[in-house]
Amino acid sequence: xxxxxxxxxxxxxxxxxxxxxxxxxxxxxxxxxxxxxxxxxxxxxxxxxxxxxxxxxxxxxxxxxxxxxxxxxxxxxxxxxxxxxxxxxxxxxxxxxxxxxxxxxxxxxxxxxxxxxxxxxxxxxxxxxxxxxxxxxxxxxxxxxxxxxxxxxxxxxxxxx
Numbered sequence: 001x002x003x004x005x006x007x008x009x010x011x012x013x014x015x016x017x018x019x020x021x022x023x024x025x026x027x028x029x030x031x032x033x034x035x036x037x038x039x040x041x042x043x044x045x046x047x048x049x050x051x052x053x054x055x056x057x058x059x060x061x062x063x064x065x066x067x068x069x070x071x072x073x074x075x076x077x078x079x080x081x082x083x084x085x086x087x088x089x090x091x092x093x094x095x096x097x098x099x100x101x102x103x104x105x106x107x108x109x110x111x112x113x114x115x116x117x118x119x120x121x122x123x124x125x126x127x128x129x130x131x132x133x134x135x136x137x138x139x140x141x142x143x144x145x146x147x148x149x150x151x152x153x154x155x156x157x158x159x160x161x
Contacts, residue, residue: 034115034116035116035127035128035129035130035138036100036114036115036116036117036118036127036128036129036130036160037115037116037129037130037132037160037161038100038129038130038131038132038158038159038160038161039088039131039132039133039158039159039161040088040157040158040159041099041101041150041154041157041158041159042088042154043159044101044103044159063103063148064101064102064103064104064107065101065102065146065147065148066099066100066101066102066146066147066148066149066150066151067099067100067102067117067118067119067143067145067146067147068097068098068099068100068143068144068145068146068147068152069097069098069100069118069127069129069141069142069143069144070095070096070097070098070141070142070144071092071093071094071095071096071097071098071139071140071141072094072126072139072140072141072142073094073139073140074092074093074094074137074138074139074140075136075137075138075139077134077136077137078090078092078131078134078137078139079092081133081134081137083133085133086131086133086134086137088155089131089133089134089137091155091156092131092137092139094139096156097144097152097156098141098152098156098157098158099147099150099151099152099156099157099158100117100150100157100158100159100160101150101157101158101159101160102114102117102159102160103159103160106159106160106161107160114160115160116128116129116160117160118141118143119143119146121142121143122143123142123143123144124142125142125143126140126141126142127140127141127142127143128140129141132161
């Protein structure tokens with residue numbers, strides 16, 4: 001019963017969003033809707049096969065792949081970073097081509113892909129990224145191409161997390 005002269009409340013309706021990462025047939029989907037989480041490639045040398053995941057077979061020698069992106073936009077918070085482990089964010093710039101390496105353990109052991117890799121993008125689609133270590137350092141980029149080996153300068157080389 002309404003109180004204080006108010007109208008009756010409408011029935012409660014709950015709605016929730018959902019993102020599937022695979023179709024009912026088992027094909028990957030949804031990767032272009034997930035932001036890429038990145039950090040400097042300097043941390044890549046800390047990754048070892050032994051530490052990757054017990055799900056990775058020791059005889060699996062998939063060396064991963066590299067994605068090249070052209071940065072479209074980024075927040076000013078990236079340039080303000082001066083802490084020792086996050087200083088790499090200062091090198092993110094609009095209009096630059098960057099390389100992002102997809103390696104275990106960031107690479108899914110079943111799909112052999114990294115979240116947010118943009119592999120399904122046609123190159124015109126704006127994709128989102130976020131820097132690990134400062135959630136305010138984020139931006140957009142567009143896929144340039146997939147290559148086997150990253151060849152960007154060290155300051156423009158990153159890894160998926």
